[in-house]
Amino acid sequence: METVSTNKAFGGVQGVYTHASAETGTEMTFSVFVPEHAPGAKLPVLWFLSGLTCTHANVTEKGEFRRACAEHGVILVAPDTSPRGDDVPDDEGYDFGKGAGFYVDATEEPWKANFRMRSYLEIELPAVIAEHFPADMARQGITGHSMGGHGALTMALRDPSRFRSVSAFAPIVSPLNCPWGEKALTGYLGADQTAWREYDACALIEDGARLPDLLVDQGTADGFLESQLKTHLLEEACARAGQPATIRMQEGYDHSYYFISSFMAEHISWHAERLK
Amino acid sequence: METVSTNKAFGGVQGVYTHASAETGTEMTFSVFVPEHAPGAKLPVLWFLSGLTCTHANVTEKGEFRRACAEHGVILVAPDTSPRGDDVPDDEGYDFGKGAGFYVDATEEPWKANFRMRSYLEIELPAVIAEHFPADMARQGITGHSMGGHGALTMALRDPSRFRSVSAFAPIVSPLNCPWGEKALTGYLGADQTAWREYDACALIEDGARLPDLLVDQGTADGFLESQLKTHLLEEACARAGQPATIRMQEGYDHSYYFISSFMAEHISWHAERLK
Numbered sequence: 001m002e003t004v005s006t007n008k009a010f011g012g013v014q015g016v017y018t019h020a021s022a023e024t025g026t027e028m029t030f031s032v033f034v035p036e037h038a039p040g041a042k043l044p045v046l047w048f049l050s051g052l053t054c055t056h057a058n059v060t061e062k063g064e065f066r067r068a069c070a071e072h073g074v075i076l077v078a079p080d081t082s083p084r085g086d087d088v089p090d091d092e093g094y095d096f097g098k099g100a101g102f103y104v105d106a107t108e109e110p111w112k113a114n115f116r117m118r119s120y121l122e123i124e125l126p127a128v129i130a131e132h133f134p135a136d137m138a139r140q141g142i143t144g145h146s147m148g149g150h151g152a153l154t155m156a157l158r159d160p161s162r163f164r165s166v167s168a169f170a171p172i173v174s175p176l177n178c179p180w181g182e183k184a185l186t187g188y189l190g191a192d193q194t195a196w197r198e199y200d201a202c203a204l205i206e207d208g209a210r211l212p213d214l215l216v217d218q219g220t221a222d223g224f225l226e227s228q229l230k231t232h233l234l235e236e237a238c239a240r241a242g243q244p245a246t247i248r249m250q251e252g253y254d255h256s257y258y259f260i261s262s263f264m265a266e267h268i269s270w271h272a273e274r275l276k
Numbered sequence: 277m278e279t280v281s282t283n284k285a286f287g288g289v290q291g292v293y294t295h296a297s298a299e300t301g302t303e304m305t306f307s308v309f310v311p312e313h314a315p316g317a318k319l320p321v322l323w324f325l326s327g328l329t330c331t332h333a334n335v336t337e338k339g340e341f342r343r344a345c346a347e348h349g350v351i352l353v354a355p356d357t358s359p360r361g362d363d364v365p366d367d368e369g370y371d372f373g374k375g376a377g378f379y380v381d382a383t384e385e386p387w388k389a390n391f392r393m394r395s396y397l398e399i400e401l402p403a404v405i406a407e408h409f410p411a412d413m414a415r416q417g418i419t420g421h422s423m424g425g426h427g428a429l430t431m432a433l434r435d436p437s438r439f440r441s442v443s444a445f446a447p448i449v450s451p452l453n454c455p456w457g458e459k460a461l462t463g464y465l466g467a468d469q470t471a472w473r474e475y476d477a478c479a480l481i482e483d484g485a486r487l488p489d490l491l492v493d494q495g496t497a498d499g500f501l502e503s504q505l506k507t508h509l510l511e512e513a514c515a516r517a518g519q520p521a522t523i524r525m526q527e528g529y530d531h532s533y534y535f536i537s538s539f540m541a542e543h544i545s546w547h548a549e550r551l552k
Contacts, residue, residue, distance in 0.1 A: 067541070261342070
């Protein structure tokens with residue numbers, strides 16, 4: 001692991017780091033905020049998975065998470081959204097290929113060699129975090145935005161023992177039922193939609209996965225709400241399955257970081273309560 | 277005035293606007309955050325002047341001011357740092373010309389036609405704010421970063437009756453005594469340094485200007501501290517003149533928005549107390 005930059009912020013250290021990933025076959029960049037802490041202390045870890053077109057930088061610069069992370073003593077890790085580099089295959093659209101890994105392990109050519117964001121986030125990056133940071137890996141939470149909200153919900157639903165807390169901002173709740181999901185998962189996983197179900201929060205709940213609870217905030221003025229995000233599908237899946245869920249429609253908020261930052265502190269408090 | 281964008285944030289509205297400026301002869305862009313407020317209420321206004329290379333966007337995206345502005349009911353206005361456009365003269369350096377207006381009214385060619393940021397901020401933009409926003413112009417405060425800290429201190433020292441509160445993040449405290457100032461003020465104002473004194477916080481204090489108090493935060497790990505910012509010159513000028521000043525050296529902080537955002541809420545509280 002190499003350090004790209006560190007900046008003191010809110011009493012802690014906001015760092016950006018790179019490492020050679022065996023899963024993606026590329027150099028991967030991520031950011032970590034470590035609050036001020038007692039020597040030798042281990043802090044809980046909150047993962048933030050970002051949305052389409054984003055890198056680690058968007059939430060790091062615009063997410064406004066550091067004050068709350070410092071207050072609660074929570075590390076925040078922000079990975080990239082896909083492998084990067086000239087040798088990595090790409091698509092002309094913003095919603096498939098680079099910047100749009102959808103947190104899957106691709107099985108189709110030409111994607112399957114590099115687009116292994118699921119294994120990268122389930123296996124490889126957690127080991128890097130555990131080795132290099134004062135992280136208590138027994139206390140992990142996960143959140144994310146849009147495509148990253150999809151990533152957070154599906155990773156947690158597949159492995160509830162890893163995450164004590166789960167939330168999402170304006171998540172894609174069902175790739176099986178929206179154009180973004182249809183395009184990306186067809187490309188990464190092929191046309192057989194049975195293989196998609198482990199990457200679909202609604203399908204995972206329908207198939208029996210459960211979490212103790214989950215928190216979702218969704219803006220009512222979000223231009224993607226009706227066409228892509230379809231929060232009501234998650235509400236209905238949770239209701240049918242008896243999955244506890246706090247799903248809040250936030251009046252007048254859009255899909256931007258102005259929305260995310262407005263509710264970031266509340267999400268971090270939610271996670272901190274469950275990570276203590 | 278035209279609206280470029282509005283986004284709901286922290287219960288209020290973060291907007292970006294443009295207007296044709298008579299002072300600069302260009303279209304000027306600025307941002308305004310208006311917190312949620314009672315119908316008909318007028319809110320105090322805090323000006324944030326940005327540093328070299330910045331536009332309104334840097335602090336708008338990375339300044340983390342909205343939570344505190346919403347809490348205290350304070351409007352924040354973030355102007356650009358210079359006129360813009362293909363017809364505006366420029367310099368090859370990042371520290372003179374576009375993005376580096378230094379908040380002066382230039383008197384030298386080819387700058388004097390457009391580089392009128394002093395009059396723009398003293399006369400023209402306040403009138404636009406008063407007309408289009410629920411702003412109580414009898415309650416104004418001012419702050420800024422680096423070159424914008426210089427702008428905030430000098431505007432307030434020249435017109436203490438306008439501003440009830442003044443602070444700065446890592447300000448240039450004496451353009452007379454640093455390479456950034458020497459280059460820019462020679463260019464904008466000419467070689468006669470007597471004309472520079474009204475654009476130099478230390479010289480203004482030496483020449484008798486006074487404020488009720490002022491707040492400055494300066495990081496000790498700021499790479500520009502020794503060569504350009506020279507906080508000690510302001511400390512010495514205030515001490516010699518009996519000018520009350522709270523000047524805090526913040527251990528380990530650099531010149532970035534990670535520093536600014538860390539102390540933004542404290543500055544807004546400082547202003548809010550004096551603007552009530």
